[in-house]
Every structure is written in C-alpha cells, then in structure tokens.
Amino acid sequence: xxxxxxxxxxxxxxxxxxxxxxxxxxxxxxxxxxxxxxxxxxxxxxxxxxxxxxxxxxxxxxxxxxxxxxxxxxxxxxxxxxxxxxxxxxxxxxxxxxxxxxxxxxxxxxxxxxxxxxxxxxxxxx
Numbered sequence: 327x328x329x330x331x332x333x334x335x336x337x338x339x340x341x342x343x344x345x346x347x348x349x350x351x352x353x354x355x356x357x358x359x360x361x362x363x364x365x366x367x368x369x370x371x372x373x374x375x376x377x378x379x380x381x382x383x384x385x386x387x388x389x390x391x392x393x394x395x396x397x398x399x400x401x402x403x404x405x406x407x408x409x410x411x412x413x414x415x416x417x418x419x420x421x422x423x424x425x426x427x428x429x430x431x432x433x434x435x436x437x438x439x440x441x442x443x444x445x446x447x448x449x450x451x452x
C-alpha cells in the first residue's frame with residue numbers, strides 16, 4: 327500500500343519537478359551573479375529534459391520519470407543584447423526566479439498533500 331503511493335507517477339513527477347526547481351534556481355543564481363561578466367552565456371535546465379519529462383508524465387511511467395536526470399546547459403535561445411557578448415538579461419532572470427519560486431511552492435504543496443493523505447491513513451486523523 328505505502329509503496330504504491332511512493333511509486334505513483336504523480337508523486338514521482340512532483341518530486342522530480344522539485345529537483346528541477348532546485349537546479350533551475352542554481353542556474354538563475356549563477357546567471358544573476360554573472361550578469362556583468364563579459365561573454366557569459368545564460369544557463370538553464372536542458373530543453374531536452376523538459377520534453378522527456380513531459381513525455382514520461384503523459385505516459386504515466388513512474389520508472390521513466392524517476393530515471394530522468396535534469397542537467398544544466400547553455401541557453402541557446404538567449405541572445406546577446408549587449409556588446410560584451412553576455413546573454414543574461416536581468417529583468418528576464420528576475421521574472422524566471424519569481425516563476426520558479428511559484429512552481430516550487432506548487433510542487434511542495436502537491437508532495438505535502440500526498441504525504442498528508444498517507445498520514446491520515448496511518449493515524450486516522452488529519
């Protein structure tokens with residue numbers, strides 16, 4: 327019974343997204359720290375990971391979801407809007423930081439609610 331909860335594709339996907347949020351936060355922090363570094367290239371979670379995760383979630387394959395490993399790569403979509411070749415735009419990074427915090431909050435709530443359900447089943451009360 328308990329194993330079924332922890333191997334449910336929704337629970338596994340929520341936990342994996344928490345991992346992604348942490349990794350993306352590290353990337354954003356690095357981008358912000360290097361906003362004035364010449365030729366610095368903006369980093370983000372690999373777009374291929376995003377598509378692989380989306381496919382695994384739509385297939386509801388918990389084993390495939392848990393096997394995916396997010397990684398940071400250079401954001402090839404970011405354009406150097408400055409003469410020094412730096413591709414970080416402060417306003418965009420702050421926006422992405424805010425979005426990442428909201429996503430992290432949502433994922434935390436999803437995992438917490440699933441664990442609260444387990445706690446209620448064990449104890450018989452909230």
